[in-house]
Amino acid sequence: xxxxxxxVKAVEYxxxxxxxLKAADIERMLQQGVKQPFSExxxxxxxxxxxxxxxxxxxxxxxxxxxxxxxxxxxxVFPDDAKQRAQRILQDCGGQSLxxxxxxxxxxxxxxxxxxxxxxxxxxxxSDWNNIxxxxxxxxxxxSILKLLVSGHGSSRTGVMIPxxxxxxxxxxxxxxxxxQVNYYLDEANCWALDVEELQRAYLEAKQxxxxxxxxxxxxxxxxxQVQSRKCxxxxxxxxxxxxxxxxxxxxxxxxxYSSDCEFHSFKKILYEMGPEYFNxxxxxxFHSTSKGYTGECGFRGGxxxxxxxxxxxxxxxxxxxxVRLCPPVSGQAAMDVIVNPPEEHEPSYSQxxxxxxxxxxxxxxxxxxxxxxxxxxxxxxxxxxQGAMYAFPQIFIPPRAIQEAQALSVAPDMxxxxxxxxxxxxxxxxxxxxxxxxxxxxxxxxxxxxxEKLKVxxxxxxxxxxxxxxxxxxxxxQLNICTETEHRETSKQPN
Amino acid sequence: xxxxxxxxxxxxxxMSDQQETGPTMRRLSQLESVVLWNxxxxxxxxxxxxxxxxxxxxxxxxxxxxxxxxxxxxxFVRQVLAACHYPQLLNSxxxxxxVRQRAERLLKECAGRSTGSYTATQGIPYIVKGISxxxxxxxxxxxxxxxxxxxxxxxxAVKTGVLTPVxxxxxxxxxxxxxxxxxxxxxLHEDQGWELQIEELNRALESAKGVCNPxxxxxxxxxxxxxSLPQRRxxxxxxxxxxxxEFVSYKxxxxxxGPPISExxxxxxFHSASKGLIGxxxxxxxxxxxxxxxxxxxEYIYKLFSTDSCASVPGQIALNLMTHPPxxxxxxxxxxxxxxxxxxxxxxxxxxxxxxxxxxxxxxxxxxxxxxxxxxxxxxxxxxxxxxxxxxxYCVRLLEESGLLVNPGWNFEQKEGTSHFRMNxxxxxxxxxxxxxxxxxxxxxxxxxxx
Numbered sequence: 033x034x035x036x037x038x039x040v041k042a043v044e045y046x047x048x049x050x051x052x053l054k055a056a057d058i059e060r061m062l063q064q065g066v067k068q069p070f071s072e073x074x075x076x077x078x079x080x081x082x083x084x085x086x087x088x089x090x091x092x093x094x095x096x097x098x099x100x101x102x103x104x105x106x107x108x109v110f111p112d113d114a115k116q117r118a119q120r121i122l123q124d125c126g127g128q129s130l131x132x133x134x135x136x137x138x139x140x141x142x143x144x145x146x147x148x149x150x151x152x153x154x155x156x157x158x159s160d161w162n163n164i165x166x167x168x169x170x171x172x173x174x175x176s177i178l179k180l181l182v183s184g185h186g187s188s189r190t191g192v193m194i195p196x197x198x199x200x201x202x203x204x205x206x207x208x209x210x211x212x213q214v215n216y217y218l219d220e221a222n223c224w225a226l227d228v229e230e231l232q233r234a235y236l237e238a239k240q241x242x243x244x245x246x247x248x249x250x251x252x253x254x255x256x257x258q259v260q261s262r263k264c265x266x267x268x269x270x271x272x273x274x275x276x277x278x279x280x281x282x283x284x285x286x287x288x289x290y291s292s293d294c295e296f297h298s299f300k301k302i303l304y305e306m307g308p309e310y311f312n313x314x315x316x317x318x319f320h321s322t323s324k325g326y327t328g329e330c331g332f333r334g335g336x337x338x339x340x341x342x343x344x345x346x347x348x349x350x351x352x353x354x355x356v357r358l359c360p361p362v363s364g365q366a367a368m369d370v371i372v373n374p375p376e377e378h379e380p381s382y383s384q385x386x387x388x389x390x391x392x393x394x395x396x397x398x399x400x401x402x403x404x405x406x407x408x409x410x411x412x413x414x415x416x417x418x419q420g421a422m423y424a425f426p427q428i429f430i431p432p433r434a435i436q437e438a439q440a441l442s443v444a445p446d447m448x449x450x451x452x453x454x455x456x457x458x459x460x461x462x463x464x465x466x467x468x469x470x471x472x473x474x475x476x477x478x479x480x481x482x483x484x485e486k487l488k489v490x491x492x493x494x495x496x497x498x499x500x501x502x503x504x505x506x507x508x509x510x511q512l513n514i515c516t517e518t519e520h521r522e523t524s525k526q527p528n
Numbered sequence: 529x530x531x532x533x534x535x536x537x538x539x540x541x542x543m544s545d546q547q548e549t550g551p552t553m554r555r556l557s558q559l560e561s562v563v564l565w566n567x568x569x570x571x572x573x574x575x576x577x578x579x580x581x582x583x584x585x586x587x588x589x590x591x592x593x594x595x596x597x598x599x600x601x602x603x604f605v606r607q608v609l610a611a612c613h614y615p616q617l618l619n620s621x622x623x624x625x626x627v628r629q630r631a632e633r634l635l636k637e638c639a640g641r642s643t644g645s646y647t648a649t650q651g652i653p654y655i656v657k658g659i660s661x662x663x664x665x666x667x668x669x670x671x672x673x674x675x676x677x678x679x680x681x682x683x684x685a686v687k688t689g690v691l692t693p694v695x696x697x698x699x700x701x702x703x704x705x706x707x708x709x710x711x712x713x714x715x716l717h718e719d720q721g722w723e724l725q726i727e728e729l730n731r732a733l734e735s736a737k738g739v740c741n742p743x744x745x746x747x748x749x750x751x752x753x754x755x756s757l758p759q760r761r762x763x764x765x766x767x768x769x770x771x772x773x774e775f776v777s778y779k780x781x782x783x784x785x786g787p788p789i790s791e792x793x794x795x796x797x798f799h800s801a802s803k804g805l806i807g808x809x810x811x812x813x814x815x816x817x818x819x820x821x822x823x824x825x826x827e828y829i830y831k832l833f834s835t836d837s838c839a840s841v842p843g844q845i846a847l848n849l850m851t852h853p854p855x856x857x858x859x860x861x862x863x864x865x866x867x868x869x870x871x872x873x874x875x876x877x878x879x880x881x882x883x884x885x886x887x888x889x890x891x892x893x894x895x896x897x898x899x900x901x902x903x904x905x906x907x908x909x910x911x912x913x914x915x916x917x918x919x920x921x922y923c924v925r926l927l928e929e930s931g932l933l934v935n936p937g938w939n940f941e942q943k944e945g946t947s948h949f950r951m952n953x954x955x956x957x958x959x960x961x962x963x964x965x966x967x968x969x970x971x972x973x974x975x976x977x978x979x
Contacts, residue, residue, distance in 0.1 A: 056648075
């Protein structure tokens with residue numbers, strides 16, 4: 033322990049943290065036949081779609097299988113459009129094989145396809161494939177950019193502004209890099225809106241003890257699920273421009289928008305629409321991934337980032353940094369290519385592809401509404417609308433006695449809540465303390481991924497548990513009663 | 529309105545202000561051999577556009593990428609992967625029985641029967657267990673515990689010092705510096721087959737005093753770029769006969785040395801699906817086995833790995849196929865043949881050692897040859913004029929005139945005043961003949977020009 037890198041000691045990552053380890057223990061006990069008040073552990077802690085029964089998109093798996101084993105290109109089982117894409121990808125791979133290292137920025141034709149996709153998505157805003165980097169999941173890209181940007185000592189140490197609540201990769205990375213974490217609070221009373229005045233407050237306060245340089249936004253939000261309005265994004269970009277901040281836009285849930293009142297706008301598109309003074313100056317890195325959306329390909333570890341306006345010398349350093357890890361998994365790059373280059377209307381796989389895509393997204397939208405509805409019907413629980421992403425993040429009322437008990441056990445009150453939830457119902461969720469929250473408030477994050485029937489059962493159990501929990505911890509102190517009775521008996525025995 | 533990034537270029541700056549000293553402690557900001565890679569890219573473009581050159585294509589043997597060099601992947605591996613990704617393939621008889629069985633088994637271990645699910649942080653338990661069994665078998669029974677194994681998708685990674693060999697795979701030194709650490713070079717003895725000498729390790733350790741806090745020793749076995757296997761030493765002075773070379777893991781030797789050493793020396797052993805018989809570089813599958821690491825530290829290692837979620841599932845599957853290949857009697861066994869690199873190794877050794885200006889130590893293992901160049905003084909001066917290291921200058925000329933791309937020894941660090949280059953020998957035999965032809969022809973001309 034003495035020689036352990038001190039930065040590692042500070043790293044926490046709640047999504048795979050202690051509660052998940054406990055859940056795994058309980059699962060093992062169940063397998064060994066130990067009786068529990070439930071028959072299975074439901075892992076609603078991690079955004080892992082396939083694990084919860086979501087089906088992979090056929091076309092994507094066909095293309096990847098063809099890339100893995102090109103002999104299949106002769107098989108009548110695979111449609112022509114899948115074959116054509118596989119051939120195109122393999123053509124750009126060393127030795128025409130997925131098993132070759134790719135350039136560290138990724139396979140060229142895939143980078144080009146991504147640039148085309150971004151341009152289409154953003155209604156024509158130009159995208160240069162030279163600014164596109166394939167990454168090992170979005171996390172790898174995020175980590176690399178942060179590594180690049182963190183420097184300085186003492187009061188000039190880089191400050192990284194992150195939303196509270198946030199996806200804990202950011203706080204973990206900040207810890208590991210010994211950067212300064214600068215919290216800006218999302219407004220729970222206002223559907224987790226991002227208020228620029230709050231950004232300014234956080235910035236000014238941080239300037240006293242560090243040099244804030246980076247502004248991280250997650251849109252749609254994780255764990256909060258809010259989708260930023262166009263106006264809000266503009267204000268944020270204007271703020272970044274004024275204060276010379278590097279903007280990191282985590283947009284991995286860009287395909288997960290459920291509310292009909294909301295629409296995904298990329299930070300890049302809005303920046304472009306703000307005119308050349310902004311578009312040519314604000315430094316922006318935008319991230320995407322194969323793990324979310326409608327494909328849910330977490331295991332492939334696919335992702336990309338698009339970088340705008342980075343100084344060319346800094347860029348050379350980035351290229352060098354990325355080359356140390358050689359290249360991202362090529363299968364993941366292939367998966368990313370299918371996402372940005374799906375079947376077109378005239379192609380054979382088009383109708384099935386769209387059917388599958390709609391089915392997944394409609395189901396998610398339905399489950400988002402269902403979850404919000406049921407959680408809001410529980411007294412002592414308040415859940416903001418799940419506008420996008422894959423999670424519900426309800427606020428839970430925890431009675432003072434429970435808070436005291438948690439303090440006595442040296443755990444966060446919502447961790448105590450989640451542990452009890454796990455032990456009594458087998459449902460594994462992540463306490464809000466793992467994501468950050470306003471002092472005195474408590475939450476938990478659950479995914480909306482289980483199939484609708486299972487989800488309903490899960491939500492029912494959560495409701496029942498919550499009511500029990502409130503009941504258990506709302507009774508006045510039993511000791512108090514005994515004391516007064518004894519006192520009474522004593523005093524009544526007293527002579528004269 | 530200036531970008532902040534124009535105002536600062538403080539990247540990879542070590543935490544303290546201590547200046548790096550010596551040619552071997554170079555800052556990461558120095559871009560290595562950019563001239564060579566840029567020129568290679570340019571030449572490839574020119575060839576595509578039809579520009580006439582003394583060769584029709586560039587042969588890139590600068591990376592350790594067998595499939596990039598034309599070697600075909602193993603069918604068994606690719607069939608299993610394809611079936612795992614697209615299980616509909618399991619319904620037909622097209623794929624051999626053992627492929628279908630393995631794919632079924634692996635899918636059973638994936639959440640939701642999908643390769644698209646996240647896995648446990650350390651890797652799919654079935655695959656991790658397989659790796660521990662593989663290690664135990666390989667090491668003649670020395671036990672390996674799944675809890676000490678982490679599957680990874682790639683590098684992860686007061687002033688901490690790490691002893692690293694010279695020459696050394698460049699990414700190692702870069703990783704260490706990236707983390708703010710300091711590399712402490714220990715020189716392998718070229719004339720004795722790149723031997724690792726204990727006296728040299730001691731000298732290196734002494735040199736670190738007052739400069740940094742040495743906490744780790746990095747060894748590569750077989751070596752990259754040298755291809756050397758370490759001599760096995762113990763108080764009984766075991767000797768390896770040249771023709772009877774055998775890979776012995778550090779872990780096995782550690783176990784056989786008995787307590788207290790076997791219970792105290794902290795060891796991390798790394799392996800990968802990128803090399804060996806399987807050569808699946810692009811899948812990014814590797815593992816680390818940790819021995820004698822403090823349990824409290826193991827907890828932190830877990831946390832660190834968990835922020836990356838998990839290793840790429842195709843990479844994990846490749847590892848399983850590497851640790852548990854088809855057995856005699858399985859339908860795919862005959863196709864899973866050994867790529868004999870022995871021919872390539874012998875050929876390189878005999879050709880290069882017969883040409884004046886070249887000398888090459890025997891390549892005992894690994895995937896590369898690292899021949900020494902004995903360059904004439906005129907060439908060294910010309911290189912200096914051009915602002916390049918002598919071996920870099922040689923490699924640029926080699927590329928220009930013969931279309932051969934190798935990796936200059938300067939990138940791997942070497943004894944002051946020596947020149948080398950590294951070439952990938954995990955290539956087809958015919959390709960190697962072409963490579964040696966071009967190399968010898970160029971070398972003869974070059975030596976004549978600068979004599």
